Amino acid sequence: MTSDSIENLSTESRTFAPSPEFTAQANAQAGLYGEADKDRLAFWDQQAEALIWEKKWDKTLEWESPYAKWFVGGKLNTTVSALDRHVTEGHGGRIAFHFEGEPGDTRTISYAQLLTDVSKAANALTSIGINAGDRVAIYMPLIPEAVVAMLACARIGAIHSVVFGGFSADALLSRIQDADAKLVITADGGFRKGAAFALKPAVDEALKGETNVAQVLVVQRTGQETAWVEGRDLWWHDVVDPQHSTHTPEYFDSEHPLFILYTSGTTAKPKGIFHTTAGYLTQVAYTHKVVFDIKPKTDVYWCTADVGWITGHSYMVYGPLINGATQVIYEGTPDTPHKGRMFEIIEKYGVTILYTAPTLIRTWMKWGDEFPNQFNLSSLRLLGSVGEPINPEAWIWYRHVIGGGNCPIVDTWWQTETGAIMISPLPGVTATKPGSAMKPIPGISAKVVDDKGVPVPNGHGGFLILDQPWPSMLRGVWGEDERYKETYWSRFPGIYFAGDGAKLDEDGAIWLMGRVDDVMNVSGHRISTTEVESALVSHEAVAEAAVVGAADPLTGQGIVAFVILRGGVEHADGDVLIKELRNHVAKEIGAIAKPRQIMVVNELPKTRSGKIMRRLLKDVAENRAVGDATTLADPNVMKLISEGLKSSKDED
Numbered sequence: 054m055t056s057d058s059i060e061n062l063s064t065e066s067r068t069f070a071p072s073p074e075f076t077a078q079a080n081a082q083a084g085l086y087g088e089a090d091k092d093r094l095a096f097w098d099q100q101a102e103a104l105i106w107e108k109k110w111d112k113t114l115e116w117e118s119p120y121a122k123w124f125v126g127g128k129l130n131t132t133v134s135a136l137d138r139h140v141t142e143g144h145g146g147r148i149a150f151h152f153e154g155e156p157g158d159t160r161t162i163s164y165a166q167l168l169t170d171v172s173k174a175a176n177a178l179t180s181i182g183i184n185a186g187d188r189v190a191i192y193m194p195l196i197p198e199a200v201v202a203m204l205a206c207a208r209i210g211a212i213h214s215v216v217f218g219g220f221s222a223d224a225l226l227s228r229i230q231d232a233d234a235k236l237v238i239t240a241d242g243g244f245r246k247g248a249a250f251a252l253k254p255a256v257d258e259a260l261k262g263e264t265n266v267a268q269v270l271v272v273q274r275t276g277q278e279t280a281w282v283e284g285r286d287l288w289w290h291d292v293v294d295p296q297h298s299t300h301t302p303e304y305f306d307s308e309h310p311l312f313i314l315y316t317s318g319t320t321a322k323p324k325g326i327f328h329t330t331a332g333y334l335t336q337v338a339y340t341h342k343v344v345f346d347i348k349p350k351t352d353v354y355w356c357t358a359d360v361g362w363i364t365g366h367s368y369m370v371y372g373p374l375i376n377g378a379t380q381v382i383y384e385g386t387p388d389t390p391h392k393g394r395m396f397e398i399i400e401k402y403g404v405t406i407l408y409t410a411p412t413l414i415r416t417w418m419k420w421g422d423e424f425p426n427q428f429n430l431s432s433l434r435l436l437g438s439v440g441e442p443i444n445p446e447a448w449i450w451y452r453h454v455i456g457g458g459n460c461p462i463v464d465t466w467w468q469t470e471t472g473a474i475m476i477s478p479l480p481g482v483t484a485t486k487p488g489s490a491m492k493p494i495p496g497i498s499a500k501v502v503d504d505k506g507v508p509v510p511n512g513h514g515g516f517l518i519l520d521q522p523w524p525s526m527l528r529g530v531w532g533e534d535e536r537y538k539e540t541y542w543s544r545f546p547g548i549y550f551a552g553d554g555a556k557l558d559e560d561g562a563i564w565l566m567g568r569v570d571d572v573m574n575v576s577g578h579r580i581s582t583t584e585v586e587s588a589l590v591s592h593e594a595v596a597e598a599a600v601v602g603a604a605d606p607l608t609g610q611g612i613v614a615f616v617i618l619r620g621g622v623e624h625a626d627g628d629v630l631i632k633e634l635r636n637h638v639a640k641e642i643g644a645i646a647k648p649r650q651i652m653v654v655n656e657l658p659k660t661r662s663g664k665i666m667r668r669l670l671k672d673v674a675e676n677r678a679v680g681d682a683t684t685l686a687d688p689n690v691m692k693l694i695s696e697g698l699k700s701s702k703d704e705d
């Protein structure tokens with residue numbers, strides 16, 4: 054038995070260095086690490102020069118743990134850095150967005166057009182009484198107006214709170230109340246899975262609750278019949294279209310709040326994570342440039358996240374626009390009208406950089422190679438992953454089947470709370486290992502520590518912490534200061550604890566091992582769910598796996614695995630396959646990690662942002678009634694799994 058907080062079971066020996074050609078043209082070279090180490094604050098000063106400042110800052114950082122102020126005394130307007138400057142610099146004609154609606158409608162929006170749209174919307178917000186500091190809830194499908202609405206808020210210093218369009222009226226109401234929003238911006242509906250869905254009814258339902266919302270601004274997207282509250286509801290086109298097409302920006306303090314974003318809240322009441330202006334913008338622009346290697350003149354960049362998540366904020370709105378990137382945004386689902394839709398879009402627009410989540414990569418794997426293989430994906434030159442640990446086999450599949458074997462992959466670790474990427478390869482520098490986020494980017498300090506806060510040596514596991522403040526760090530939990538201190542800064546006093554387990558391999562590369570709450574304890578060994586899942590996915594029959602520790606009278610916890618098979622694999626003789634999978638795990642990472650039970654399922658319970666909800670699987674594995682499943686993307690999934698489990702037990 055070891056005393057590690059989490060054990061290090063698996064090893065990975067494959068490495069993939071960037072090609073000399075990629076390195077030669079890369080935005081970030083190896084020297085960047087040394088530069089940042091030499092003088093971290095001077096390094097961030099230099100990165101902040103990428104923004105347009107009305108007044109430069111007096112002081113880089115004021116740090117009184119856990120409160121940070123960055124670029125103190127500076128004044129700026131977010132949208133001047135994201136829009137006006139590109140037009141002024143002569144790039145107004147450059148395409149900001151290729152929008153692809155699910156039904157196939159498209160719009161091409163230049164930077165000049167986007168500036169006009171945002172200016173009009175900013176004028177409109179002012180005309181209906183929204184002022185700097187007011188909170189605005191945005192509840193929309195993934196259409197250009199969602200981006201325009203966010204930027205219009207930023208333009209006038211109003212604080213946006215984007216609520217994912219898939220959330221319920223209840224979830225919307227609690228977020229409106231918590232932030233005390235004055236205005237809701239929404240749409241009649243959007244398109245998803247081949248049909249129009251309605252959004253406005255959820256807003257109407259939410260606003261039956263007690264709020265200070267005086268107005269609802271409604272974008273007409275689908276044209277469906279929409280109930281109307283006279284005096285409260287306003288059509289976007291009625292209010293925005295007649296406005297002046299220019300808007301004189303006001304300048305705000307570096308620490309002016311830019312937005313609130315509620316974390317998915319799989320357990321407790323959602324936390325309103327809030328971010329401020331200059332530090333956040335500096336780090337999203339910098340990371341977007343060095344991690345995605347963006348070349349604004351030639352790249353077509355596609356981040357598949359929704360604006361309802363932090364990834365959509367940082368890497369679809371603020372980072373890419375500050376860098377003048379040309380992007381794709383797609384409203385719909387990956388399998389509408391066919392399972393090749395996203396590959397078709399890559400071919401159509403010549404996408405060069407793709408940023409997506411492991412859950413989608415594993416879904417593509419499950420569907421089979423024939424879908425990507427029908428399209429020409431050779432424009433791709435860089436691939437990114439975010440949201441969960443990417444299993445080594447999914448990484449290899451991504452590299453070969455999507456990237457044609459020659460695109461660097463950046464596995465980027467960060468959180469809603471960190472605001473921007475913290476741990477990631479630099480694509481022209483790092484020899485990557487499939488499944489590892491490798492090391493902190495230049496300017497960032499992260500460590501893996503034991504339960505006393507002491508850094509673990511290479512080859513060991515523990516808790517991932519951030520021991521230096523960073524520009525895009527959250528500035529708090531909206532209205533809940535105690536909760537901010539308690540949640541993030543109390544486990545290791547004065548040090549940010551992210552809630553994730555991690556290990557350092559023999560070379561010091563960082564491997565994320567999932568949330569520490571998910572770590573299993575089998576006969577005194579602390580085993581990461583991620584490692585067992587990756588071992589299962591490394592078997593050719595498995596596309597996706599979720600593993601939980603279930604109470605076990607003998608061993609404390611026993612490992613229970615739920616697996617989805619790859620497209621084309623027949624589950625003809627279940628027992629034979631399951632035995633093989635158990636042995637496979639034993640062979641890959643050791644007998645101690647051999648699952649007690651393995652269930653073949655068709656779907657796994659996931660949050661709307663694609664994270665597996667192991668808590669619910671644990672309920673099933675421990676024969677309990679399934680707990681609160683309201684944040685599930687598909688509420689039926691748990692029923693199917695429970696039923697499948699019963700029948701698999703009957704067979705045993």
Ligand code: WT7
Nearest residue numbers: 364439440441442464465466467468469553565
């Ligand atoms: C949690 C944060 C950051 C944008 C999307 C999620 C997990 C995120 C990785 C990665 C392993 C990852 C962590 C983290 N996570 N990226 N590359 N490898 N795990 O934002 O909803 O705030 O979730 O997602 O557990 O703490 P979020």
